[in-house]
Amino acid sequence: MIFGMRNKIDDTYILLQWYPRMLRLAALNEPYTGDLQGNRGADFACYRQARRAGLLGTFKALLTARVQNLDAIVRPADRELPVVNTKGDVLFNSFKGIFNGQGGFFSQAPRIYSFNGKNVLTDLTWPQKIVWHGSLPNGERAMDTYCDAWQESSPDKVGLASSLLGNKLLDQERYSCDNRFVVLCIEALSQDRRRKRDLRQSDENEITSVEDYENHLEEIFSIPH
Numbered sequence: 001m002i003f004g005m006r007n008k009i010d011d012t013y014i015l016l017q018w019y020p021r022m023l024r025l026a027a028l029n030e031p032y033t034g035d036l037q038g039n040r041g042a043d044f045a046c047y048r049q050a051r052r053a054g055l056l057g058t059f060k061a062l063l064t065a066r067v068q069n070l071d072a073i074v075r076p077a078d079r080e081l082p083v084v085n086t087k088g089d090v091l092f093n094s095f096k097g098i099f100n101g102q103g104g105f106f107s108q109a110p111r112i113y114s115f116n117g118k119n120v121l122t123d124l125t126w127p128q129k130i131v132w133h134g135s136l137p138n139g140e141r142a143m144d145t146y147c148d149a150w151q152e153s154s155p156d157k158v159g160l161a162s163s164l165l166g167n168k169l170l171d172q173e174r175y176s177c178d179n180r181f182v183v184l185c186i187e188a189l190s191q192d193r194r195r196k197r198d199l200r201q202s203d204e205n206e207i208t209s210v211e212d213y214e215n216h217l218e219e220i221f222s223i224p225h
Contacts, residue, residue, distance in 0.1 A: 027113065039150055042061035042150060043059075043061050062185060131163075134160050142160050154178065158176055
């Protein structure tokens with residue numbers, strides 16, 4: 001009995017040590033106006049679409065919020081990790097490096113895929129290859145240019161966005177909030193850390209409401225880093 005338990009523990013340890021530490025980046029499956037029902041609604045959309053795609057990570061929308069800068073979306077302990085697409089291709093050498101003041105420059109044409117596997121840069125689902133973000137190049141939120149905290153689709157409101165055709169994630173272009181652009185989601189917690197946290201929890205416990213997912217995220221970020 002003790003031998004069997006030891007084997008199980010050793011297998012789990014090996015799995016956790018082997019699993020690569022990285023942060024996956026994906027797009028929501030269709031373009032959106034600046035009205036995403038707030039950051040909470042956008043985060044929950046990331047969670048639901050990730051689950052449907054079989055990705056069990058903790059995803060958040062890559063958007064500024066009233067009380068959160070873009071560079072603070074990922075837990076501090078994971079900000080040095082590489083950012084990859086859903087196929088494992090490296091997009092940025094680290095999450096932190098996105099905010100080095102160069103506008104989140106891609107070294108080559110960005111290969112970003114939606115949760116349902118479409119290439120955002122080539123698929124006609126996104127006529128405009130532009131990404132909402134609402135952030136300054138250093139990751140600070142840009143006040144008054146994030147579609148009223150992503151709750152507004154009025155042509156009279158504006159949000160900062162960036163054209164992927166320019167190979168930048170954080171270009172500083174202002175667009176009216178009635179435009180339908182790409183919305184990106186990123187893992188806020190690395191898979192390695194998530195697996196350790198969820199070792200005794202079942203992934204079958206799907207979260208079913210915006211409020212519950214918000215509470216889930218708050219719990220994660222309240223854990224000491």
